[in-house]
Amino acid sequence: MDFIKKIRERATTSPKTIVLPEGSDERVVKAAEIITKEKIARVVLLGNVDNLKNASKEFELSGVEIIDPELSPKAEEYATLLYEVRKNKGMTMEKARELVKNPIWYGTLMVKNNDVDGMVAGAVTATGDVFRPAFQIVKTAPGIGVVSSAFMMIVPNCEFGSNGHILFADCAINPNPDAKQLAEIAVSTAKTWESLMDDEPRVAMLSFSTKGSAQNEMVDKVVEATKILKQQAPNLLSDGELQADAALVPKVASSKAPGSPVAGRANILVFPDLNAGNIGYKLVQRLAKAEAVGPISQGLAAPINDLSRGCSVEDIVNVVAITSLQAN
Numbered sequence: 001m002d003f004i005k006k007i008r009e010r011a012t013t014s015p016k017t018i019v020l021p022e023g024s025d026e027r028v029v030k031a032a033e034i035i036t037k038e039k040i041a042r043v044v045l046l047g048n049v050d051n052l053k054n055a056s057k058e059f060e061l062s063g064v065e066i067i068d069p070e071l072s073p074k075a076e077e078y079a080t081l082l083y084e085v086r087k088n089k090g091m092t093m094e095k096a097r098e099l100v101k102n103p104i105w106y107g108t109l110m111v112k113n114n115d116v117d118g119m120v121a122g123a124v125t126a127t128g129d130v131f132r133p134a135f136q137i138v139k140t141a142p143g144i145g146v147v148s149s150a151f152m153m154i155v156p157n158c159e160f161g162s163n164g165h166i167l168f169a170d171c172a173i174n175p176n177p178d179a180k181q182l183a184e185i186a187v188s189t190a191k192t193w194e195s196l197m198d199d200e201p202r203v204a205m206l207s208f209s210t211k212g213s214a215q216n217e218m219v220d221k222v223v224e225a226t227k228i229l230k231q232q233a234p235n236l237l238s239d240g241e242l243q244a245d246a247a248l249v250p251k252v253a254s255s256k257a258p259g260s261p262v263a264g265r266a267n268i269l270v271f272p273d274l275n276a277g278n279i280g281y282k283l284v285q286r287l288a289k290a291e292a293v294g295p296i297s298q299g300l301a302a303p304i305n306d307l308s309r310g311c312s313v314e315d316i317v318n319v320v321a322i323t324s325l326q327a328n
């Protein structure tokens with residue numbers, strides 16, 4: 001079955017409550033309508049109640065809960081929660097009361113307080129501003145050092161990866177991960193793959209060098225990350241350092257990396273830094289007309305997912321479906 005159809009169907013089997021803090025954006029309101037109609041999740045929309053009531057003349061919003069953080073009776077409770085979680089980092093009650101009026105902080109506190117199962121934001125808000133409160137309030141899951149993200153790229157008419165499905169990581173969060181963090185990103189992405197796909201994960205650690213063809217400290221980082229990855233996850237099919245063509249194309253792999261367990265058949269591409277990852281996913285999305293589902297966050301203690309500000313309504317619906325699945 002088609003990947004997107006499958007995740008949406010899986011989400012309907014145990015619908016969760018997801019907060020969408022950007023009720024001021026029409027795409028988000030339309031997505032709330034579709035999510036509710038298709039029973040993918042129960043939606044809480046944050047925004048100005050009057051504006052959203054007006055919007056509901058245009059959109060079918062029955063079944064969607066609407067909260068205005070500025071008028072919410074829970075604002076003081078959430079401010080106290082924020083103060084308690086961050087007081088050792090200099091948070092004051094005054095600052096907490098101010099931050100709670102911001103829908104992204106309010107939504108994150110709803111997640112922390114278990115009032116909702118997850119949050120999706122980023123249609124209007126830049127990635128850093130979505131994740132900073134998440135890192136500070138929700139924090140990492142036990143045993144996780146670094147939160148990262150992955151995009152499921154679905155490339156039309158493509159034989160590479162798993163029938164054109166390839167996870168790209170990290171394309172949204174960590175600007176310049178060190179070797180240890182890069183290895184952890186690879187392990188997290190393999191777990192994300194396993195939660196979404198039926199076949200085995202095959203991880204390529206990407207570089208501009210294949211198996212020593214170039215020498216540079218940027219290559220050394222990927223070589224070191226591959227070594228750490230193989231030690232930490234010996235049963236995971238992984239290899240590096242590989243160029244993108246060696247990772248994906250069997251013929252190139254047989255000349256550049258003969259005998260590699262992954263080269264020519266990778267379905268997970270781990271990029272060496274955020275310049276490469278973010279530019280890479282946007283190029284494939286726009287030039288190859290690939291569907292880019294994500295970014296899917298990995299390693300937070302509760303599911304909070306970002307969007308690209310260029311997202312469509314359908315992108316929002318898809319990320320909400322994935323967020324519901326992560327909340328299971």
Ligand SMILES: CC(C)(COP(=O)(O)OP(=O)(O)OC[C@H]1O[C@@H](n2cnc3c(N)ncnc32)[C@H](O)[C@@H]1OP(=O)(O)O)[C@@H](O)C(=O)NCCC(=O)NCCS
Binds near residue numbers: 089127132174
């Ligand atoms: C995500 C991001 C905002 C974090 O910023 P930062 O400056 O490191 O954040 P702060 O220094 O304020 O750290 C806040 C907290 O988050 C934690 N943190 C930061 N990055 C983290 C990560 N990847 N995983 C887990 N925790 C992280 C810090 O340890 C800190 O915790 P503490 O305050 O409890 O000690 C930053 O890495 C960023 O802007 N990334 C690029 C996002 C982007 O623009 N992407 C491109 C478009 S998608």
Ligand SMILES: CC(=O)OP(=O)(O)O
Binds near residue numbers: 122126172278307309
């Ligand atoms: C993921 C990403 O690149 O987000 P944006 O396009 O909003 O910067």
